[in-house]
Amino acid sequence: MSANERSFVQQIWDFFCSLKLTISLLITLAITSIIGTIIPQFPNIDDRYWATISTTKRAVYDKLGFFDMYHSWWFLALLALFTINLISCSIKRLPHVFKFVSQPATTLSDAQQKIFPSRDFKLSAPLEESKERLAAFLGAEFSKPVITKVDHHYHFFAQKNPWCRLGVYVVHFSIVVIFLGAIIGTLFGYKGFVAIVEGDSVNSMQDRNGKTIPLGFEVHCDQFTVNYYNAPGGGGPTGIPKSFKSIVTISENGKVVPGYKNARLIVNEPLTYKGFTFYQSSYGQATDPTTFYFSVRDRVTGKVEQVALRPGDQTRLADGRSATIVDLTDNPGEGLVAFLQVTGKTGEPQQFRVFKDQPNLDELRGDRLIFAFTGTDARMYTGLQVSKDPGVWVVWTGCIMMCLGLCIAFFMSHKRVWIVLSPGHARLFGNASKNQPAFQAEFEALAEKLHSLNI
Amino acid sequence: MLSAKLYNITTIFYMLSTVAFFGYLAGRNRYIGLAGSALAWIGVAIQTVAAGLRWKESYAVGLGHIPLANLYESVVFFSWSIVLIFGIIDLKYKYRVIGAFVMPFALLGMTWAQLYLPTDISPLMPALQSNWLTYHVLTCFLGYAAFAVACGVSIMYLIKARSETTATGPAGGLLAMFPPTKALDELNYKAIMVGFPLLTLGIITGAAWANYAWGTYWSWDPKETWSLIVWFIYAAFLHARFTKGWVGRRAAWLSVIGFAATIFCYLGVNLFLSGLHSYGSLK
Ligand code: HEM
Numbered sequence: 001m002s003a004n005e006r007s008f009v010q011q012i013w014d015f016f017c018s019l020k021l022t023i024s025l026l027i028t029l030a031i032t033s034i035i036g037t038i039i040p041q042f043p044n045i046d047d048r049y050w051a052t053i054s055t056t057k058r059a060v061y062d063k064l065g066f067f068d069m070y071h072s073w074w075f076l077a078l079l080a081l082f083t084i085n086l087i088s089c090s091i092k093r094l095p096h097v098f099k100f101v102s103q104p105a106t107t108l109s110d111a112q113q114k115i116f117p118s119r120d121f122k123l124s125a126p127l128e129e130s131k132e133r134l135a136a137f138l139g140a141e142f143s144k145p146v147i148t149k150v151d152h153h154y155h156f157f158a159q160k161n162p163w164c165r166l167g168v169y170v171v172h173f174s175i176v177v178i179f180l181g182a183i184i185g186t187l188f189g190y191k192g193f194v195a196i197v198e199g200d201s202v203n204s205m206q207d208r209n210g211k212t213i214p215l216g217f218e219v220h221c222d223q224f225t226v227n228y229y230n231a232p233g234g235g236g237p238t239g240i241p242k243s244f245k246s247i248v249t250i251s252e253n254g255k256v257v258p259g260y261k262n263a264r265l266i267v268n269e270p271l272t273y274k275g276f277t278f279y280q281s282s283y284g285q286a287t288d289p290t291t292f293y294f295s296v297r298d299r300v301t302g303k304v305e306q307v308a309l310r311p312g313d314q315t316r317l318a319d320g321r322s323a324t325i326v327d328l329t330d331n332p333g334e335g336l337v338a339f340l341q342v343t344g345k346t347g348e349p350q351q352f353r354v355f356k357d358q359p360n361l362d363e364l365r366g367d368r369l370i371f372a373f374t375g376t377d378a379r380m381y382t383g384l385q386v387s388k389d390p391g392v393w394v395v396w397t398g399c400i401m402m403c404l405g406l407c408i409a410f411f412m413s414h415k416r417v418w419i420v421l422s423p424g425h426a427r428l429f430g431n432a433s434k435n436q437p438a439f440q441a442e443f444e445a446l447a448e449k450l451h452s453l454n455i
Numbered sequence: 456m457l458s459a460k461l462y463n464i465t466t467i468f469y470m471l472s473t474v475a476f477f478g479y480l481a482g483r484n485r486y487i488g489l490a491g492s493a494l495a496w497i498g499v500a501i502q503t504v505a506a507g508l509r510w511k512e513s514y515a516v517g518l519g520h521i522p523l524a525n526l527y528e529s530v531v532f533f534s535w536s537i538v539l540i541f542g543i544i545d546l547k548y549k550y551r552v553i554g555a556f557v558m559p560f561a562l563l564g565m566t567w568a569q570l571y572l573p574t575d576i577s578p579l580m581p582a583l584q585s586n587w588l589t590y591h592v593l594t595c596f597l598g599y600a601a602f603a604v605a606c607g608v609s610i611m612y613l614i615k616a617r618s619e620t621t622a623t624g625p626a627g628g629l630l631a632m633f634p635p636t637k638a639l640d641e642l643n644y645k646a647i648m649v650g651f652p653l654l655t656l657g658i659i660t661g662a663a664w665a666n667y668a669w670g671t672y673w674s675w676d677p678k679e680t681w682s683l684i685v686w687f688i689y690a691a692f693l694h695a696r697f698t699k700g701w702v703g704r705r706a707a708w709l710s711v712i713g714f715a716a717t718i719f720c721y722l723g724v725n726l727f728l729s730g731l732h733s734y735g736s737l738k
Contacts, residue, residue: 030687267581387670
C-alpha cells in the first residue's frame with residue numbers, strides 16, 4: 001500500500017470514528033425526523049389530504065420518500081451511517097479503555113503528579129513500617145492497594161469501580177442491539193388487523209400492505225360488549241366508552257384449543273397463541289338492526305315484560321294496547337333513540353321517545369307502563385390488531401442494557417488514589433472520572449483520616 | 456372541591472417564591488434567597504396534598520384514576536416536577552440563584568393551567584387504563600422538568616458568557632450574583648445527566664406500553680417521533696462535551712433548543728399535529 005492510499009484509508013477511518021460526525025448525524029436525524037410528523041405517512045393518508053396538495057408536489061414528495069420517510073432509502077442510510085459511526089468509534093476506543101481498566105498504571109507519572117489534587121504528610125515512622133501501615137490504611141478505608149517500588153520510593157495504587165468506564169460502551173452497544181431487534185421483527189414478524197363479526201370466525205389476517213396472511217388456526221368471536229361511563233350523580237350511562245371486551249374462542253383443525261375457550265380479550269390485556277398476539281383495538285356495528293328490544297315494567301304490579309319491536313309492525317302489550325316504532329335516530333351525545341307510539345282501544349295514541357343510553361328516563365313520563373330500550377339485534381364486529389414479532393425480546397434486552405449503561409455511565413465514578421512514599425514523607429493523590437465535587441469531599445476525608453493516624 | 460383551592464394556593468406560593476428569587480438576584484440578601492427556596496418547598500408540599508386529594512375526589516365522581524390523565528393534570532404535574540427537581544439541585548449544589556430562572560417555568564405552568572385549562576376530572580379512555588400510564592407519564596415529566604432546569608441554567612450561562620466577552624471592566628450588578636460560567640456549564644450537564652436517563656426510560660416505558668396495548672412498540676406517531684427528536688438533541692449535547700468547538704456556548708444553545716423541542720413534544724404535537732396521544736388535546 002502506498003503512503004497515499006494509506007492516508008486515504010486512514011482519512012476514511014478517521015471520518016467514521018469522529019465525534020463531529022456523531023453530532024452532525026444526531027442533529028441531522030433530529031431535523032429530518034420532523035418531516036414525517038408534518039406530512040401524513042403511509043398507510044394513514046386519506047383522500048382529503050391528496051386533494052390539498054398539487055400533483056407536482058405529490059410527485060416530488062413521492063420521489064423523496066416523504067410519504068413513508070422513516071423507511072425511505074435516505075433515512076435508512078442515515079441510520080446505517082449512524083451505526084457505522086458508533087461501531088467504528090467503539091472499535092477504536094474500546095481496546096484502550098479495556099487496557100486502561102484491566103492494566104492500570106500503578107505508578108504516577110510526573111505529569112499526573114502535577115495535575116491531580118494532592119496532600120502532603122510528614123511521617124516519623126521508619127520507611128518499612130510506614131509502608132505496612134499505609135497499605136493497611138488504604139485497604140481498610142478505600143481499597144486494597146498495589147505497591148510498586150520505584151527507585152527509593154514506593155508507589156501505592158488503589159481504585160474503585162474501574163469497570164464503570166465501560167458503561168458508555170454498554171449504552172452504545174445497546175443501540176446496536178435495539179436495531180438488531182427491530183431488523184429481526186421486520187424480517188420475520190407480521191403486523192396486521194382482523195375484524196371479526198360476532199358469531200363469525202377468521203383464519204387469516206391483513207398485513208400493512210393489504211396482503212392476506214394465514215394464521216394456521218381459527219379465531220371465533222363469541223361476543224362483543226361495550227361499557228359506558230356513568231354520568232356523575234347517577235345520571236345513567238354517557239356516550240364515553242369505559243371498556244370494551246371481546247370473548248373469543250380459538251380452535252385448530254376443528255378442535256377448540258384447551259385454555260382458549262371463551263377467552264377474554266380487552267384493551268391492555270392481549271391474548272397470545274402460537275406467537276400471534278391479538279390486541280383489542282376497535283369495534284363497530286357490522287349489520288343494521290332489524291329488531292329492537294324493550295323491557296316494559298308495570299308501575300303498579302311491578303311485572304316486567306320483554307318486547308321485541310320491528311319498525312312498521314304493531315306489537316300487543318300485556319295491558320291490551322299495542323306499540324309500534326315510528327322513528328329511530330342515532331345521534332352523537334344522544335345515542336340510539338326510538339320514537340314509539342302506543343295505541344289503546346280508547347283515548348289518544350301516546351307518542352314518546354325512549355333513549356337506549358338512559359334506561360330510567362321513561363319513569364318520568366308518568367304512564368303506567370315504563371319502557372326501557374335494552375338493545376337491538378344488530379351484530380357488532382371487534383377489531384383486533386395482530387402481531388407476531390420475534391425481535392421484541394431483543395429490543396427489550398437492548399432497552400434494559402441502555403438504562404443500566406446510562407446509570408453506570410452517569411452515576412458511577414472510577415475513583416483512583418495513589419500514595420508516593422519516600423523516607424519521612426508521603427503524598428496522597430486522587431482522581432475520579434465523574435462527579436468531582438463529591439470525590440473532592442471523599443478525598444479530603446481520606447486525607448484527614450490519614451493525617452490523624454500520625455504515622 | 457378542596458383540591459382546586461389547594462392548587463390555587465400552590466400557584467400563589469410559586470409566585471411568591473419567584474418574586475423572592477428576583478429580589479435575591481437584585482438585592483443579594485441571603486435570607487431572601489432562603490425564603491425563595493422555602494416558599495418553593497412549601498408550594499410543592501401543598502401541591503402534593505392537592506394531587507392526593509384530587510386522586511381521591513376522582514373516585515368520588517366514579518372515575519377513579521391517578522391525576523395524570525388530561526392536559527390540566529399533566530401541566531400541573533409538570534410544574535410540580537420542575538420545582539421538585541430544582542429543589543433537589545438547590546439542596547445538592549447550593550446555587551440558589553438559578554431559582555430566578557427556573558421557578559418562572561413552574562409558575563407559568565401553574566398559572567396557565569389554573570386560568571385557562573378545563574379543570575374537570577375526565578374519564579379515561581380504555582387504552583389509558585393501565586399502570587403503564589403512571590410509569591410512562593412520571594418518567595417523561597420528571598425528565599422534562601430536569602430539562603427545564605437545564606434550560607434555565609443555560610440561559611444564565613449564555614447571559615454570563617456574553618457579558619464576559621463584551622465586558623468593560625468587571626461584570627457588576629445582577630451578573631455578579633450568577634455562578635461562574637464553569638459552574639453553570641457543570642450544572643447544565645448535571646441536570647441533563649438526570650433528565651436524559653429519565654427521558655430514555657420514558658420513551659422505553661411508552662414503547663413497552665404501546666407494545667402491550669397495540670402490539671407495536673414503535674409506530675413513528677408524531678409524539679413518539681418528537682420524543683426521539685428531543686432525545687437526539689440531548690444525545691448531541693452529551694457528545695458535545697468531548698468535541699472541540701462544541702463545548703461552552705454551543706452546548707448551552709443545544710440545551711435551550713432541546714428544551715424548546717421538549718415543549719413542542721409536550722404541547723405543540725397536541726396542538727398542531729395529530730396522533731395516538733390525543734388525550735392531551737385542548738378540546
Ligand atoms: C454515532 C453514534 C455515537 C458515537 C460514535 C458515540 C461515541 C461516543 C464517544 C466517543 C463517547 C465518549 C466516551 C468517553 O470518552 O468517555 C461517548 C459518550 C457517550 N455517549 Fe455516545 N456515541 C454515539 C451515539 C450515542 C447515542 C445515540 C447515545 C444515546 C444514549 C450515546 C450516549 C452516550 C453517553 C451517555 C456518553 C457518556 C457521556 C458522558 O459521560 O458525559 N451515544 N459517545
